[in-house]
Amino acid sequence: MNKKPGLSVEISGLKFKNPVMTASGTFGYGVEFSPFYDLSLLGGICTKGLSLEPRPGNNPGRIIETPAGMLNAIGLENVGIDSFITEKLPQLEPYETHVIANILGKSIDEFVAMTEKLNPCDKVSAYEINISCPNVASGGIQFSQDPKMAAKVTEAVKTASDKPVWIKLSPNVTDITQFARACEDAGADALTLVNTFVGMSIDVYKRRPMLSNVIGGLSGPAIRPLAVRLVHQASQAVSIPVVGIGGIVSARDALEFMIAGAAAVQVGTANFIDPMAAVNIINGLEKFCVEQGITDIKELIGSLELPGPGGFLYY
């Protein structure tokens, strides 16, 4: 009889019972999944992106399925930080899992204001600073496109925060390592990558964009190899933990990210495909460890064996 493998990981001083979290924007405020399974099974829950004021989101025509993925332009619809604190967060109180508050602001002041509002909330374990949503004109995307701006918002939130600060990076940049290093240098405790890739889909009969917002964020298995490469590259560039996300639908996919360098993973679009996805992935990780004789999943983090120097095109 095999001993149960250790699945716990540590990120930014927090212990996670397993390395599987659910991704912001794919899991509502958490309780929406309570009909399907006990949320305490999860390593953590990243909330829907929260803004200072409630936002109605974009017009209809918000999603379109694409090969092995989907484009979305929800437009950051959310209840706002105050309603989150008074109405949504208390519903997560019974569950023994980390709540990571994903916050997004149009300005540094907004990020700081939200951080200060959430600081007294014991149920929130950490902040995930969303500087990378592609779907609103003034959604803070400027912070994702300039390493100096990314550093500024990191520093400001870090100063205001009494919880660990994770920065969720955009993949829509030329060199991810610049952003990863800038955020690390500014005090980030961890990085989450990647957010969605900007994409577009066209109705050829009507000659109109499929999405009312014209462009949207691509997610799902289609982006997995792109995300694995970015996670690998970023994790090589920094010493803070990287949380990997991008098209994970199975334990095998999650393992790929961890071996590439991720200390934990987030499951996103898979929650739509199968509400049980995150739990199935946790069970699959345990099964893999048992089968492979791995006693502690932490052994896998960044365990990628690279070919020797020279002769291969890297990055």
Added chain:
Amino acid sequence: MIYTTKAKILDHEELAPGTWRLRLKNPRISCEVRPGQFVMVSVGSGEEIPSPILKRALAVYQADESSLSLIIRIEGDGTRKICQLAPGNSLNLVGPLGNGFDLDRAAGKYSVITAGGSGIASVYLLARELRQRGEKACLVYGGRSASDLAGLEDFKELDIPVFTATEDGSSGFKGLVTGALEQVLAGLEGESPSLYTCGPNPMMKAVTKLAAEKSIPCQLSVEIKMACGFGVCLGCAVKTTRGNRLACTHGPVFDASEFIWEDFEGRGETDDE
């Protein structure tokens, strides 16, 4: 309760060109589903990545103690794979989902159910429930031609008046279903009608307009692309006079007087890639 479950295909049948009926074994969902609710459905099993990846939102047509049936028009890869999977195999289901029709508002009224094409799938349980409650009801059902009118016999068995409309005149009223609806409403002297509708957007828009002109209460069931079906992807937002609402959890049934058609038509309809 929302179940995430497998359901074995008991049989499938092409009722009209490109429109199929599937009967699925699943007592949990079939016993709990209410009129106007839907299920999310996909083909595939285990660790394999489904293709297409997202489930399809499909109305529950009929339900008994152990099985439910769906009427599905093939619009792309997703619906084709679902319809053509051989009986004996299983589909992945999440459901029952959505608010369903508000039947309490039908009390004492004459319910006129207006359906177009595969919109018929959303209204059978409604008609059955209205009959069981002893309410007066009729069906006005339109399609391009007689062969498109899937499920007609099932409604006749409910023993409610059925009026058909076809664009080619091969069954009933020749013209659009709204033409037949106007005639039916004109014949309801002394009754207090209540409208329910499901079908193509132009049809429901016309029914909404008619209802507003005649000050008749009207509930409509929308079709829109959904990724999850239970309120987390926020992909199926529609505009109403009360702000954005999700078709999956606030709907798919909306009060027609609150529904804003602007920005809805032509976007987010359920045709596959």
